[in-house]
Amino acid sequence: MIDTFGDMSSLKCFFEPKTVAVIGASSTIGKIGNVIFQNFAMGHHFKGKAYPVNPRLDEILGIKCSASVKDIPDEIDLAVIAIPAKFVPQVMQECGEKGVKCVIVISAGFSEIGGEGTLLEQEIIQITKKFHMRLIGPNCIGVFDANTNVDTIFLPVVRMSRPKLGQIAIVSQSGAFMSSLLDWTAAEGLGLSKAISIGNKADVDESDMFQYLSEDPLTKVITAYVESIKNGNKFIQITKRITKQKPIIIMKAGRTKGGASAAASHTGALAVSDEVIDAIFKQVGLIRVENSEQMLDLANALAFQPSTKEGGDRILVVTNGGGAGVMAVDKLEKLGLNVPALSKDLQNQLMQHYPPYCVVHNPVDLSGDTDAERYRIALELGLQSNEVDAALVILLFQTPSLEIEAVEVVQNAQRFKKPIVVACVGGELAAVFSRKLEKFDIPVYPIPERAAFAMWGLVQYGKWLHHVE
Amino acid sequence: MIDTFGDMSSLKCFFEPKTVAVIGASSTIGKIGNVIFQNFAMGHHFKGKAYPVNPRLDEILGIKCSASVKDIPDEIDLAVIAIPAKFVPQVMQECGEKGVKCVIVISAGFSEIGGEGTLLEQEIIQITKKFHMRLIGPNCIGVFDANTNVDTIFLPVVRMSRPKLGQIAIVSQSGAFMSSLLDWTAAEGLGLSKAISIGNKADVDESDMFQYLSEDPLTKVITAYVESIKNGNKFIQITKRITKQKPIIIMKAGRTKGGASAAASHTGALAVSDEVIDAIFKQVGLIRVENSEQMLDLANALAFQPSTKEGGDRILVVTNGGGAGVMAVDKLEKLGLNVPALSKDLQNQLMQHYPPYCVVHNPVDLSGDTDAERYRIALELGLQSNEVDAALVILLFQTPSLEIEAVEVVQNAQRFKKPIVVACVGGELAAVFSRKLEKFDIPVYPIPERAAFAMWGLVQYGKWLHHVE
Numbered sequence: 021m022i023d024t025f026g027d028m029s030s031l032k033c034f035f036e037p038k039t040v041a042v043i044g045a046s047s048t049i050g051k052i053g054n055v056i057f058q059n060f061a062m063g064h065h066f067k068g069k070a071y072p073v074n075p076r077l078d079e080i081l082g083i084k085c086s087a088s089v090k091d092i093p094d095e096i097d098l099a100v101i102a103i104p105a106k107f108v109p110q111v112m113q114e115c116g117e118k119g120v121k122c123v124i125v126i127s128a129g130f131s132e133i134g135g136e137g138t139l140l141e142q143e144i145i146q147i148t149k150k151f152h153m154r155l156i157g158p159n160c161i162g163v164f165d166a167n168t169n170v171d172t173i174f175l176p177v178v179r180m181s182r183p184k185l186g187q188i189a190i191v192s193q194s195g196a197f198m199s200s201l202l203d204w205t206a207a208e209g210l211g212l213s214k215a216i217s218i219g220n221k222a223d224v225d226e227s228d229m230f231q232y233l234s235e236d237p238l239t240k241v242i243t244a245y246v247e248s249i250k251n252g253n254k255f256i257q258i259t260k261r262i263t264k265q266k267p268i269i270i271m272k273a274g275r276t277k278g279g280a281s282a283a284a285s286h287t288g289a290l291a292v293s294d295e296v297i298d299a300i301f302k303q304v305g306l307i308r309v310e311n312s313e314q315m316l317d318l319a320n321a322l323a324f325q326p327s328t329k330e331g332g333d334r335i336l337v338v339t340n341g342g343g344a345g346v347m348a349v350d351k352l353e354k355l356g357l358n359v360p361a362l363s364k365d366l367q368n369q370l371m372q373h374y375p376p377y378c379v380v381h382n383p384v385d386l387s388g389d390t391d392a393e394r395y396r397i398a399l400e401l402g403l404q405s406n407e408v409d410a411a412l413v414i415l416l417f418q419t420p421s422l423e424i425e426a427v428e429v430v431q432n433a434q435r436f437k438k439p440i441v442v443a444c445v446g447g448e449l450a451a452v453f454s455r456k457l458e459k460f461d462i463p464v465y466p467i468p469e470r471a472a473f474a475m476w477g478l479v480q481y482g483k484w485l486h487h488v489e
Numbered sequence: 490m491i492d493t494f495g496d497m498s499s500l501k502c503f504f505e506p507k508t509v510a511v512i513g514a515s516s517t518i519g520k521i522g523n524v525i526f527q528n529f530a531m532g533h534h535f536k537g538k539a540y541p542v543n544p545r546l547d548e549i550l551g552i553k554c555s556a557s558v559k560d561i562p563d564e565i566d567l568a569v570i571a572i573p574a575k576f577v578p579q580v581m582q583e584c585g586e587k588g589v590k591c592v593i594v595i596s597a598g599f600s601e602i603g604g605e606g607t608l609l610e611q612e613i614i615q616i617t618k619k620f621h622m623r624l625i626g627p628n629c630i631g632v633f634d635a636n637t638n639v640d641t642i643f644l645p646v647v648r649m650s651r652p653k654l655g656q657i658a659i660v661s662q663s664g665a666f667m668s669s670l671l672d673w674t675a676a677e678g679l680g681l682s683k684a685i686s687i688g689n690k691a692d693v694d695e696s697d698m699f700q701y702l703s704e705d706p707l708t709k710v711i712t713a714y715v716e717s718i719k720n721g722n723k724f725i726q727i728t729k730r731i732t733k734q735k736p737i738i739i740m741k742a743g744r745t746k747g748g749a750s751a752a753a754s755h756t757g758a759l760a761v762s763d764e765v766i767d768a769i770f771k772q773v774g775l776i777r778v779e780n781s782e783q784m785l786d787l788a789n790a791l792a793f794q795p796s797t798k799e800g801g802d803r804i805l806v807v808t809n810g811g812g813a814g815v816m817a818v819d820k821l822e823k824l825g826l827n828v829p830a831l832s833k834d835l836q837n838q839l840m841q842h843y844p845p846y847c848v849v850h851n852p853v854d855l856s857g858d859t860d861a862e863r864y865r866i867a868l869e870l871g872l873q874s875n876e877v878d879a880a881l882v883i884l885l886f887q888t889p890s891l892e893i894e895a896v897e898v899v900q901n902a903q904r905f906k907k908p909i910v911v912a913c914v915g916g917e918l919a920a921v922f923s924r925k926l927e928k929f930d931i932p933v934y935p936i937p938e939r940a941a942f943a944m945w946g947l948v949q950y951g952k953w954l955h956h957v958e
Contacts, residue, residue, distance in 0.1 A: 026557060046776060050889060052889075069723065073912055095680070098899060104730065128846070129846070133845075133846060133940050174889070175887050175888070175889060176889075178918075179697075179888070179918060180887040180915075180918075181916050181917060192812070193812065194812025194813070194815075195857070196809065196811065196813065196814075196857050196887070197810050197812035197813050197885075197914070199885070199887040200810070200813070200887055200914035200915045201914070203914075203915035203916040203917075204914060204919075206914055206917075207700055207915070207917050208587050208914050208916075217889070245812060247815060265752075271513065273812065273815040273816055273819055274819065275819045275824035277822065278818045278819075278822045279815050279818045281850075282811075282814055282815045282818045282828075282852050284814045285811070285848045286814065286815055286848075286854065310820075310938070311816065311820070311936055311937075311938040311939075312816075312936050313935070313936050313938070340665065341663060341665030342663055342665065342751075342755030343661070343663025343666035343714060343716070343742065344663070344665065344666050344669070345688075345751055345755065346663075346742040346748050346751045346752045346755055347666075347742055347748075347780065347781075349627055349745065349748045349751045350742055350743065350744045350745050350747075351780070352743055352747070353745035353747045354749060359747045359751075359806075373924075376602075377597070377602060378596070379754045381750075383751050385754065388664070388665050410604065416666075416668070416669045418644050418648050418649040418668040418669055418672050419648070419667070420644060420645075421520075428561060444588045445673060445781070446649075446669045446673055447650050447672040447674075447675050447676030448650060448672075448676050449647075449648065449672070450669070450672065451647075467508075467782050468675075468780050469780040469782070470780075470782070481558060
């Protein structure tokens, strides 16, 4: 509803504020205003200055508390507002008068409840416009920036772990779901650059965030969970341009009738036919996924591996378990990728190094007694040939002769600049070896089919970049 | 190729042998014949007696080694053979003469390599028939029984952890894949009753195993990975009957052209159109899954929760995150299940206990500030009504007021005898609370969509049991 000012510098203070006012800061452990203020004042090494605002308190955590944002003896870049909805307009008016640049309204009770809430939301939009501020929310959990440590999430660390710095950004229309995603990525060791809960999108919407993130040097892959698209034309214009620079993986909920109706209750999302959405996403190069597992699986691949050159889709499958190889091929072909038979010449080259019971047709089945060396030969001869564009490697570390050297072999095979994903099925040992592989930027998946899906994403994005359809 | 003798008692010695001969036992740490003999002699508390057979050794682990199975001064119920393929017929002849009842041939180099291997396999089939023995394999890893501790898997525990005793059985045509599944279930804490790698199925095939497991009181759910069906008519007759007693979850690989061709290289599986397979599976009540994650997800649900009464498919969704609720509904409806709007009457009853911003249409969105009590009310009023047949509960433990009591609430809701599955998205805390839920036999999934899929399995099996299509 508010025009984007074209350049994205107006959004910078959400992520790199020098000064932050937490309005509704509290000294009661566990309260929303307490957690948020703690995040800035002591929790996560935020480099800027944080000021608590609460008319009923003198100090919080030893820091002088102001009765109003206007009383703070400093300029304020970012105000985080966590007070009952009905008081928000007044406080935003004060922010405007103070010259605050960016405001995050955590409070709920706006358009998502309809009636009076919708009027309140109109009111804060007017104030935002009038003072040329930018607004994230209302009804959101705001911003998490793993680099600057801006963290407006009101869930204490004991409830929700914070992920490490990485190259994946998350934009989410659902605050609760974003918090569980952050907790999850933290446990998985998957790094994030930024996460933004956009809530009711009264001002800043998904398109704005995509544009900002496209210019963010720390973000390599953008992921998004949305229930509605705020401004269709703007969305199409912006995403079409951005996806040529960075992949956007999107999860659009409300696919079914019931899902759409639930989304309408949740965020007031209007129903648009899912086929239309699908067609638009395809047209602008968005990679659509069906659930958050797929979203993180693809993000992990696109963050660390190149997409296939010129959108090639010929996949080499190397395995030490025949069954797992079949599963990978089934899934790859179901997704429209190719698992071409290797040339007789290449097969002969491979068999010079292998015992006769190995099968080198593709999948290359190195058999249960393989060591890392057989993998090295398959990957080197395979990837340096012009017969395949990428490799899906299955490592079942239960077998007796496969040692940790296999990790180095896969790492070295990255020099051919063709994407590699790994499937490592198993338990504790598989987990240990998977972490080692991930240290070398190799994405690892717990079953062959998820590795195949990740490979699909790398091919898909390669096709989009190279105009192959 | 060998007729089934009708009753399954002939297979009992694979799982409950009093005496076992390990032919090809070795004293060299890590060798196949060493690991298998260790499993029986010291590893896993096998209750029977184990005898090593190796003409070149006097003793292994302090136990006297015989030159031939015929020299063992005891009757032998089960012989496990791990010697080069070409020596197997001679040794099996000796087993027959000794009166051995069951034989597991671990060795590879039979029909899977064609030519001479196929002839060798014919030979051991003849010997099996002649002496009325039963044979598992060749080219397999044999049997793991979590109750009797029969364990012929040649992978040491440091490579492959053994799962605890539970109610799920696994039948697998792929040995390597079975070993990674066992390792995985061990790490996940999912218990198994038995796991059988059937290899080339020269005698005992998937149908025999299904029948044996259907009569096994410790097995509640049968899961299977197959690349081919050995005897179509037998398979149909047996599964049709068994599925009325116990669910069979099946993963049939080789769905695509490439997958089928890879399966042919792996186990010589003949290609049958996947549509035909699908139709047959449906006709006999098999629940087909696409990957091992789905297989274990469904097995976990069917092992611990009842299927829906009379195959009812009306699902109550209770959540503390709107987005996660939408995801669950999307997936449930996509799978053909119902998420019916609750009656006005029930909605009113619920709202008497809830703050006005809760949404009770279905999904019931208890909002981010919910405690366990709101869950209790939703589950009790919902499940005791006749409006729903089952509940999918989403617990995002990141939110501030949701304590461990929620686990007890879900546990208590089981008294309504309607199936319940839970989705718990997150990291460390979610994992801890998930384990607690699992202690009360409540299956927990890491994303709403996987919980929805598990619910689909419970409905599907309910429909099959009650002749609803």
